[in-house]
Structure formats: C-alpha cells, structure tokens
Amino acid sequence: MSHNAYLPKLGRIAAIKDEVPGNRxxxxxxxxxxxxxGFEHDCGQCAMISVFGKGESMISIASAPHVTGYKQFSIMKTGRVTTALHDLNVGDIVGVRGPYGNKFPVKDWKGKNLVFIGGGVGLAPIWPVIQTALHHKGSYGKVSVFYGGRTSRDLMYKADLDKMREQADIHLSVDAKEDGWKEFVGFVPSNVKDKAPSPDNAIAITCGPPIMIKFVIQNLKELGFTxxxxxxxxxxxxxxxxxxxxxxxxxxxxxxxxxxVYSWAALKELPPEY
Ligand SMILES: Cc1cc2nc3c(=O)[nH]c(=O)nc-3n(C[C@H](O)[C@H](O)[C@H](O)COP(=O)(O)OP(=O)(O)OC[C@H]3O[C@@H](n4cnc5c(N)ncnc54)[C@H](O)[C@@H]3O)c2cc1C
Ligand code: FES
Known part of the structure; x- marks a missing residue:
C-alpha cells in the first residue's frame, strides 16, 4: 500500500507549560x-499539529534536533485550531505530520558570532538554533539574544533565558515602562540599535511580527550586516x-x-507576497 503523506503520526501531550496569559x-x-x-528534524523545520475534528496548523518545532524523546512546540492561541489545542490536557492525543520545510544552515555558521533577535512567539522558530549553538558552544563564537514583548507578561521562556545568561548575552525589552523592569524599554529594533552588535564575522537571525522584522533588518543594515x-x-x-x-x-x-527559512538576500529576490 502506498504511503499517505497526509496521515499524521499520533502524539501524546507529555507536558504543557503556560508561557503567556491573556487573549493571545x-x-x-x-x-x-x-x-x-517519530521523526528527526533540523533547526527551522515545522510540523502540522492536528486536533482531531478541528483541523491542523503549521507550527515550528521549538526543540533542538539533539533533544530526543519529544518534540516541543510553543503555540499562540489565534483561532479555531490553536484555541482547540489550548483546551487540551496532558495525556491527550494529537496528530503530528512532518518535518516540513528547509533549515537554518547552522553547520555553515561554525566559528561565527550569532545574533538572535526575536519578538513574541517568534522566539520559538529560532530557539532550536540557540540551543544548538550553546550545546556545541566550542564550535560557535559569541551568542547574543535580543528578545522583546509588549509587556514582561508577554515574554516566553523567561526562566530558560535567565539560566542562559551564563552562556550568552541576553538583552530583553518591553515596549513601555513597567514597575520593577530593569532592562531595555522600547521596541526590539531600538534595543538592537542601542546595543549595536558587531557585524564582524557575525550572522543575525530574526523572527517575529513582520513590522518588527522590517525595522530590525533596517537597523542591522545600518550596523553593517550584509x-x-x-x-x-x-x-x-x-x-x-x-x-x-x-x-x-x-x-x-x-x-x-x-x-x-530565507536569507534576506534570497527573500529580496522574491515578490513581496509574504
Ligand atoms: C512555517 C510556519 C511556522 C509557524 N510557527 C508557529 C509557531 O511556532 N507558533 C505559533 O503559535 N504559530 C505558528 N505559526 C502560525 C500558525 O500556523 C497559525 O497561527 C495557525 O495556523 C492559526 O490557526 P487557527 O486555526 O488557530 O486560526 P484560524 O482560525 O485559521 O485564523 C485565526 C486568525 O489568524 C490568521 N492566521 C492564520 N494562519 C496564519 C498565519 N500563518 N499567519 C498569519 N495569520 C494567520 C487568520 O487569518 C485569522 O485572522 C506558524 C505558521 C507557519 C506558516
Ligand atoms: S502549503 Fe500547500 S503548497 Fe505549501
């Protein structure tokens, strides 16, 4: 019998962590x-997660390829499928098909400094790359992570980012002033401009809302990133x-x-239909 590419594998929810509260x-x-x-995956790849009877959504695989035993996904409640996913509990069964898409060329980046820039749930697609670079720390240069949300309650992976400070430069931001907030106040692109990471021997990887990406890239270019x-x-x-x-x-x-996954050079060659 021929293989049906649309048939998902069955996955059991082993753990759920509340990252961000609210409507989204x-x-x-x-x-x-x-x-x-299961299947193996590369950094940047995604999987279709299905809630039976509701539908399926494409979600980035947020665990690093070297992590075995489970796949991690961070999912924002947006509409029909993701709301149904948010209603599920530990032990419930979902469908998983994948891995899909291309990958970040992490092996080509050995020896380079890596500057990660994320906003909101956009930290999820780049998280496996950060984990991979830190797992093979000797193979990569300096790792810097810029990450921001509207408020401190909108930041995910907070405990992991705090732990990561021993191995990487972590630059968090919130959009507006808050009591007790000691890090950058302002949008993510402004934090990048303020800290001015060097483009020398460096790769910048950014993911988040399109408006954030637009201004991050503008600021990276001003800093000298090609x-x-x-x-x-x-x-x-x-x-x-x-x-x-x-x-x-x-x-x-x-x-x-x-x-x-696209380099900015490759994306500029495509029509602006994204
Ligand atoms: C390659 C890829 C990776 C993704 N990774 C993640 C991830 O790691 N975590 C995560 O939370 N989400 C991710 N998404 C987005 C996710 O697939 C959608 O939010 C989800 O499919 C919405 O499904 P829904 O049925 O809940 O919402 P729907 O009921 O289909 O839609 C609700 C609202 O969201 C809009 N919407 C639906 N899909 C998208 C989309 N792809 N882009 C923009 N707006 C959309 C609709 O127009 C509508 O306004 C990813 C999408 C792609 C294509
Ligand atoms: S989602 Fe069908 S061609 Fe890409």
Whole structure:
C-alpha cells in the first residue's frame, strides 16, 4: 500500500507549560510519539499539529534536533485550531505530520558570532538554533539574544533565558515602562540599535511580527550586516505543507518546501507576497 503523506503520526501531550496569559496566550507543549515512530528534524523545520475534528496548523518545532524523546512546540492561541489545542490536557492525543520545510544552515555558521533577535512567539522558530549553538558552544563564537514583548507578561521562556545568561548575552525589552523592569524599554529594533552588535564575522537571525522584522533588518543594515548574513523566516498560511496545494506560494517558491527559512538576500529576490 502506498504511503499517505497526509496521515499524521499520533502524539501524546507529555507536558504543557503556560508561557503567556491573556487573549493571545502562548503555551509550550512537549509531545511524545505514541508508538515510538517519530521523526528527526533540523533547526527551522515545522510540523502540522492536528486536533482531531478541528483541523491542523503549521507550527515550528521549538526543540533542538539533539533533544530526543519529544518534540516541543510553543503555540499562540489565534483561532479555531490553536484555541482547540489550548483546551487540551496532558495525556491527550494529537496528530503530528512532518518535518516540513528547509533549515537554518547552522553547520555553515561554525566559528561565527550569532545574533538572535526575536519578538513574541517568534522566539520559538529560532530557539532550536540557540540551543544548538550553546550545546556545541566550542564550535560557535559569541551568542547574543535580543528578545522583546509588549509587556514582561508577554515574554516566553523567561526562566530558560535567565539560566542562559551564563552562556550568552541576553538583552530583553518591553515596549513601555513597567514597575520593577530593569532592562531595555522600547521596541526590539531600538534595543538592537542601542546595543549595536558587531557585524564582524557575525550572522543575525530574526523572527517575529513582520513590522518588527522590517525595522530590525533596517537597523542591522545600518550596523553593517550584509543581506547574506541576515536570516529570517516567513509564515505564509499553509494547508498541505508538502508543496501540493499552492496555498503558501511566494512567486516561484512553495514556502512549505523552499522556506520558511530565507536569507534576506534570497527573500529580496522574491515578490513581496509574504
Ligand atoms: C512555517 C510556519 C511556522 C509557524 N510557527 C508557529 C509557531 O511556532 N507558533 C505559533 O503559535 N504559530 C505558528 N505559526 C502560525 C500558525 O500556523 C497559525 O497561527 C495557525 O495556523 C492559526 O490557526 P487557527 O486555526 O488557530 O486560526 P484560524 O482560525 O485559521 O485564523 C485565526 C486568525 O489568524 C490568521 N492566521 C492564520 N494562519 C496564519 C498565519 N500563518 N499567519 C498569519 N495569520 C494567520 C487568520 O487569518 C485569522 O485572522 C506558524 C505558521 C507557519 C506558516
Ligand atoms: S502549503 Fe500547500 S503548497 Fe505549501
């Protein structure tokens, strides 16, 4: 019998962590494959997560490839499927198909300084790259992480970021002044401009709301980063995930296959349909 690419594997929710409260809450899920027939993935790849009877959503795999036993996903409550996902409990079964998409070329970045810039749930797609760089610390240069949210309650992975301070430069920000907040106040691109990371032997990786990415890239360029040394992801709406339905097209590219990871140099060659 031929393999059905749309058939998900079964995953059991092994752990759920509340990251961010509110209307657009974010929860992090650890999902174990039920019959041990999971898949390996690379940094930047995604998976379709399904809630049976509701539908499926493309979500970045937020755990690093070297982590075995489960896949991690951080999911913002946005609409039908993600709300249904937020209503599930530990032990519940979901569908998981993947891995989909291309990858961040992390092996090519050995010996380089890495500057990560995330906003909101946009920290999830770059989290596996950060974990990989720190796991193989001797192979990479300095690791800096810029991460911001509207308020301190909107920041995810806070405990992990605090722990990470021993190994990396962590620069957090909130949009407006708050009692007790001792780090940067202002938008993420302004924090980048303020700290002015050096472009020398460095790669910048940014992911977050499109407006944040636009100004981050503008500021990185002013600092001297070249288009080849800036990477981002694009999140066009997806249906099949396997280059069949055309839902995610940008110019000649199926983002689910050719993306979601792009250098800024490559993205500039595509029509602005993202
Ligand atoms: C490559 C990729 C990686 C992603 N990674 C993550 C992740 O790690 N965590 C996470 O929380 N979300 C991620 N997303 C977004 C996620 O797929 C959507 O938020 C989700 O599918 C919405 O489904 P829903 O049924 O809950 O909402 P719907 O009921 O379908 O829609 C609710 C609202 O969200 C809008 N919407 C739906 N999908 C998208 C989208 N892709 N981009 C912008 N707006 C959209 C709709 O237009 C509508 O306004 C990713 C998307 C892609 C394409
Ligand atoms: S989601 Fe169907 S072609 Fe990309």
């Amino acid at each position: 809450a974010i929860k992090t899920y650890q999902i174990e494959f039920v019959s041990g027939d 288009d080849d040394n800036i990477y981002t992801t694009i999140e066009n709406k997806m249906k099949c995930g396997i280059g069949k339905c055309g839902r995610c097209n940008v110019g000649k590219d199926y983002v689910c296959v050719n993306g979601p």
